[in-house]
Amino acid sequence: MRLHTSVGDGSYGDEMRFIATADWQLGMTASYLTAEARPRFAQARLDVIRAIGELAAERAVDFVLVCGDVFESNQLDRQVVLRAFDALRAVAVPVYLLPGNHDPLDSASIYTSATFRDRCPDHVHVLAEPGPVTVLPGVEVVAAPWSNKAPLCDLVARACADLGPSDDVIRIVAGHGVVDTLNPDRDSLAAISVAALQAQVDAGRIHMCVLGDRHSTTQVTERIWYAGAPEVTDRDETDPGNVLVVDIDTAQPAARVAVERVHVGRWEFEVAARELGSVEDVDALVGWLDGHSGKDRTAIWLKLSGTLSVRDKARLDAALEEQAEIFGSVLIWERHYDLSVVPDDCDFGDLGLTGFADDAVRELVQMAGCEPGGAEAQDALGLLYRLTEASR
Amino acid sequence: MKILRIRLEHFRGITSREIVLQPAGITVVEGPNEVGKSCVPEAIGLIRSYLDSSRAKAVTDVRPVGQDVGPKVELEVVTGPYHLVYTKQFLWRPSTELRILAPRPEQLAGREAHDRFDTLLAETLDPQLWDALQVVQGDSLRQPVLARIEPLRTALGATDAKPGPGGHDALIGRIEQEYARYFTSKTGKVTGDYDATAARVASTRQQVDQLRARLGEAEDRIAQYARIEAELRQVCAAQRPVLRELEELRSRRRRLDELERAAELSRADVERAQATQAEAERAVAQRGELAAEHRRRLDEHEQCEVELSHLEQRCTQQRLDADLAASAAAEAMTAAEQLSARQRAADDALASARAHQDLRLLGDRIGAATAARITAAEAAARLENNPIDDAIVAELQAAQTGLLVAEAKRDAGAPRLFVTSLGGRRIDVDGSTLDADHEAAVTSQSVVEVPGVVRVVVCAGQDGHELVAAAEACAHRWQLLLDRHVIGDLTTARDAAGRRRHDLVERQLARRSLAEALDGDDLDEMRARHEALRDRVLTPVRRTTPSAAASAKCVRGAERAAGLARDAADAAAASAADLRAAAEAAAGVLMLRDVERIKLQQRLDGARVERERTARALQASRDGLSDNELRTVVAHAVKRLHDAVVLHDEGRDELSAAGADELRIVLDNAAAKHERLARDTHELTAQQHRLRGQLDDIEGQGLKDHLDAAGAALDDAERVHGRLAQRAAAVRLLRATFTRHRDDAQSRYVQPFTQALERLGRLVFGPEMRVHVSPELAIESVTRGGVTVPFEALSGGAKEQLAVLGRLACAQLVGAGDGAPVVLDDSLGFADPGRLERMAAVLNEVGQTNQIIVLTCQPDRFRSIGSAVVVRLDAA
Numbered sequence A: 001m002r003l004h005t006s007v008g009d010g011s012y013g014d015e016m017r018f019i020a021t022a023d024w025q026l027g028m029t030a031s032y033l034t035a036e037a038r039p040r041f042a043q044a045r046l047d048v049i050r051a052i053g054e055l056a057a058e059r060a061v062d063f064v065l066v067c068g069d070v071f072e073s074n075q076l077d078r079q080v081v082l083r084a085f086d087a088l089r090a091v092a093v094p095v096y097l098l099p100g101n102h103d104p105l106d107s108a109s110i111y112t113s114a115t116f117r118d119r120c121p122d123h124v125h126v127l128a129e130p131g132p133v134t135v136l137p138g139v140e141v142v143a144a145p146w147s148n149k150a151p152l153c154d155l156v157a158r159a160c161a162d163l164g165p166s167d168d169v170i171r172i173v174a175g176h177g178v179v180d181t182l183n184p185d186r187d188s189l190a191a192i193s194v195a196a197l198q199a200q201v202d203a204g205r206i207h208m209c210v211l212g213d214r215h216s217t218t219q220v221t222e223r224i225w226y227a228g229a230p231e232v233t234d235r236d237e238t239d240p241g242n243v244l245v246v247d248i249d250t251a252q253p254a255a256r257v258a259v260e261r262v263h264v265g266r267w268e269f270e271v272a273a274r275e276l277g278s279v280e281d282v283d284a285l286v287g288w289l290d291g292h293s294g295k296d297r298t299a300i301w302l303k304l305s306g307t308l309s310v311r312d313k314a315r316l317d318a319a320l321e322e323q324a325e326i327f328g329s330v331l332i333w334e335r336h337y338d339l340s341v342v343p344d345d346c347d348f349g350d351l352g353l354t355g356f357a358d359d360a361v362r363e364l365v366q367m368a369g370c371e372p373g374g375a376e377a378q379d380a381l382g383l384l385y386r387l388t389e390a391s392r
Numbered sequence B: 001m002k003i004l005r006i007r008l009e010h011f012r013g014i015t016s017r018e019i020v021l022q023p024a025g026i027t028v029v030e031g032p033n034e035v036g037k038s039c040v041p042e043a044i045g046l047i048r049s050y051l052d053s054s055r056a057k058a059v060t061d062v063r064p065v066g067q068d069v070g071p072k073v074e075l076e077v078v079t080g081p082y083h084l085v086y087t088k089q090f091l092w093r094p095s096t097e098l099r100i101l102a103p104r105p106e107q108l109a110g111r112e113a114h115d116r117f118d119t120l121l122a123e124t125l126d127p128q129l130w131d132a133l134q135v136v137q138g139d140s141l142r143q144p145v146l147a148r149i150e151p152l153r154t155a156l157g158a159t160d161a162k163p164g165p166g167g168h169d170a171l172i173g174r175i176e177q178e179y180a181r182y183f184t185s186k187t188g189k190v191t192g193d194y195d196a197t198a199a200r201v202a203s204t205r206q207q208v209d210q211l212r213a214r215l216g217e218a219e220d221r222i223a224q225y226a227r228i229e230a231e232l233r234q235v236c237a238a239q240r241p242v243l244r245e246l247e248e249l250r251s252r253r254r255r256l257d258e259l260e261r262a263a264e265l266s267r268a269d270v271e272r273a274q275a276t277q278a279e280a281e282r283a284v285a286q287r288g289e290l291a292a293e294h295r296r297r298l299d300e301h302e303q304c305e306v307e308l309s310h311l312e313q314r315c316t317q318q319r320l321d322a323d324l325a326a327s328a329a330a331e332a333m334t335a336a337e338q339l340s341a342r343q344r345a346a347d348d349a350l351a352s353a354r355a356h357q358d359l360r361l362l363g364d365r366i367g368a369a370t371a372a373r374i375t376a377a378e379a380a381a382r383l384e385n386n387p388i389d390d391a392i393v394a395e396l397q398a399a400q401t402g403l404l405v406a407e408a409k410r411d412a413g414a415p416r417l418f419v420t421s422l423g424g425r426r427i428d429v430d431g432s433t434l435d436a437d438h439e440a441a442v443t444s445q446s447v448v449e450v451p452g453v454v455r456v457v458v459c460a461g462q463d464g465h466e467l468v469a470a471a472e473a474c475a476h477r478w479q480l481l482l483d484r485h486v487i488g489d490l491t492t493a494r495d496a497a498g499r500r501r502h503d504l505v506e507r508q509l510a511r512r513s514l515a516e517a518l519d520g521d522d523l524d525e526m527r528a529r530h531e532a533l534r535d536r537v538l539t540p541v542r543r544t545t546p547s548a549a550a551s552a553k554c555v556r557g558a559e560r561a562a563g564l565a566r567d568a569a570d571a572a573a574a575s576a577a578d579l580r581a582a583a584e585a586a587a588g589v590l591m592l593r594d595v596e597r598i599k600l601q602q603r604l605d606g607a608r609v610e611r612e613r614t615a616r617a618l619q620a621s622r623d624g625l626s627d628n629e630l631r632t633v634v635a636h637a638v639k640r641l642h643d644a645v646v647l648h649d650e651g652r653d654e655l656s657a658a659g660a661d662e663l664r665i666v667l668d669n670a671a672a673k674h675e676r677l678a679r680d681t682h683e684l685t686a687q688q689h690r691l692r693g694q695l696d697d698i699e700g701q702g703l704k705d706h707l708d709a710a711g712a713a714l715d716d717a718e719r720v721h722g723r724l725a726q727r728a729a730a731v732r733l734l735r736a737t738f739t740r741h742r743d744d745a746q747s748r749y750v751q752p753f754t755q756a757l758e759r760l761g762r763l764v765f766g767p768e769m770r771v772h773v774s775p776e777l778a779i780e781s782v783t784r785g786g787v788t789v790p791f792e793a794l795s796g797g798a799k800e801q802l803a804v805l806g807r808l809a810c811a812q813l814v815g816a817g818d819g820a821p822v823v824l825d826d827s828l829g830f831a832d833p834g835r836l837e838r839m840a841a842v843l844n845e846v847g848q849t850n851q852i853i854v855l856t857c858q859p860d861r862f863r864s865i866g867s868a869v870v871v872r873l874d875a876a
């Protein structure tokens, strides 16, 4: 056990420090990304382990605790495990892995697979048994591993059930799953009871509780935290990409815990809503996109609304198509799409369409304003615009 | 455009020739094929299309053979506002010259002239119209393509302002091109990338589904494994109490087994005692049976002896009866034999009497027959000698009558000569001396002579001679008949005939008598029989035959005697037979009695043997165990059985008190429970192993990776396909909308074209003629007299005429200003004279406003076009 010097409140004492993280989701595939961006995204999930290793060295932590969903699934190719071990070798301190709902300790668990058993580095440990494990002299991790995908009880409460007084021991609970205060499904059997956990904290039997499952870093109570995913996985996450650096005073563990969130992730998922009404709006959107740095690690969902002329819509389509090639992905969120195309006089007026061609365009324009078939007519007009562009 | 003049030099067969064409109206250019009436369009084509420097085949083809000269074409036209003279010489000293005469005079040469001419034409002449209005030689049946001719469309559609060269066709073309990227143009089937991405979506989705199913399967197995683990734990826990219970029940079972064994032993004891008792009782019964049988045998023997003595008495009596009957029968037999001998003697006597009678009768019949035969023979002999019968007599009669008649006639006709002697003188008449008066008829001549006195000759006349001759003939015949039958006269003949009849009767009678006497027999045979009978019947001593009556009497007596004797003999024989039958019956009864007696004797012998056998057996049995001893044994066995039964009942009561049934049920249940749990454990373990193997198999396969990768690929494919689908829908809608509007517009301008065409057509085909025109301005069908015929099914003549009419209507609609000349090269060859006449009228009509150039090698064909100007091309 290394000793750290806390400078926070001026008092001096021995401190224990570890990195709390969760939901690495190794082996996850992001189908919404372009085919070229997907391998980069997968690589980023391994790279972030190395970043954690660097952080661990930089902050001289004692160990790294990963609270569940280390792997996206138990049914992964062995190369995912091998690459994970390769990245984990960059972490110099012990690493404790807790099986979560994605990688439970069931009969097909990745943790019991031959590859894992044979190739697991010595400093990497699986928290396979519920209950306390001494990870350092005077430091216990109370593990609440998942043994299948649908537990019928509060695993954390069960792991803590037989805990005695924490004489001279720092107890850190490692759990995974949704807490009942945040769970919309109040009747869920497996929900973690915050009250029970907090009672343990209050009783001084545990000093810190790190949870996995929620990918956004979240503080539930003073000492109950969701570490969050170190690399973003979904557009609806509010604060992903962090790990927690946790300091606990070994002398007075009940007195004070310092939790710091450190951003380690490199990918950005953004959702942008825009109302477009003119060519200027289109240009502004394109400019905003252009202004992004790290486009190749950014995925964008656009919620578009408003009204554009055929000409402006064609301009928008062309620009988005181009940006989509550069970004991790630029996607129009279909569910939130409410952009109409209304041809104006400029669109086809200068084509010199007469007679039947003029009649046909008039009919399409009329259709474009009605449902159903409006979108299709708008597309047809867009196409006509494109086909006649050459002769302008 | 109007062509005013064409000048050709060294062009095919033409050395130099200028053709002046009517600017409005009809010019008929006549000339044989080889001279080249087709030179006119050919020259226009060359001068428009080829540079003067060209050595294209089309150019070299027109050079006169073997001459070192260059074909030269000069063309004077008015097109739009321009009036031009355009000259080109090819191949030899090539040159191009363009003189613009109006609106502003200008002169150009070389390439510049060529290009300027092109520009001016493009500006003022629609090339499709030019092509459409030309009927190329040999292609006159095809309809012109009119729908895309802008001047025509302009003329037809008031709504379409002129959209410039190419117009919307270019746009439609681009839409079609875009459409073809997604759909086939004919059937609108999905094609190209659009089709490929749809296929990719489907195949990727299938892959995803498969992987998802496999992953689901894996999840199921994992869940199942967990379930089995839990179950195994439960089963193990359940097994322990069951084992304890089973152990306890089994020790109870062992105690019970001992009781059952004891009960089994006592039951065997009872069975043995039962067997012993049964054995003793069987011995008693046997002894009783033996004694009874012995008594039965004694009785039987005694009865046999009594029966035998009775039977022997009856046999003796019977034998006496039989002997008596036999002697009576013998006596009767002797008496019957005597009577029989007597009967035979009487029969002999009767036979002898009958033989005598037969002999007598036979002799009589022989005598009668012999006499009858003699009488018949005598009559026959007489008949032989006297052939004169009634027929002959009749013939003689007739002859005699004829003679007498002839003589009477002679005599009546002849002079009658009466001579009467008056004196005494001798008078000779015909040489005979008359002694009395003579009267005779003179048949020939008679000479009456008184010798010495007179001779009178009387001569018969001529008639007298003939009658004399007839009489002589009759006399002659008469004489002949008499001679033939050797007869003197008719009377004799009659007598002879009478005798003959008598003889015939006599012979008849004699024959009948003979037949009666013979009575069918042969006389000789009768005689032989008579001889034999006589020898047999008559004793040598008495060879006389008795009289018939005597013999008949004798026979009757003998018959009577024989009858009596036979009756007596028959009665005696019957009596003897009866007696013999009685004797035989008595003998039969005796024999039966004897057989009966012998059988009874045998029975008696058998009964004696049996009696002795049973006596011996009874004795032997009693020697073994006396009757008293036997009774003691039985009483002992009964006692033992009773004791054993009591013992056995006690054991059984004890066993049922131990509750064997209940124990068995409980034990069976416990054992089954144990077995089931063991089986469950075994099965669960096996299942666990199997699942373990399956899970090991999928470990590290990366099912989830693959599923995610496939899902991502599906997303990609769906995104791409969705984009294409959106574009495809867009182009489909665009195309459909444009095509629909174009077709509508076209059908709007079909109307005036149809009217113009029908106006001209009715001049040729009659007032009822109707045409149906497609939006492409092609004639689809023609209706005449209520019958509609598709264009393709029309006759060659009608097709050709309609094709020309279409061009003329087009030319007329476009009008002179924007128009082009109608060129008919060797056209209307299919028309009959009537049609030709009417086509000529149409051409004349259209020629009022349009330039029409007719090229033909058959000048007669177009002779009837009123206003035509004829230009004749001759061989150079």
Ligand SMILES: [Mn+2]
Binding pocket: A023, A068, A069, A102, A212, A213, A214
């Ligand atoms: Mn998770």
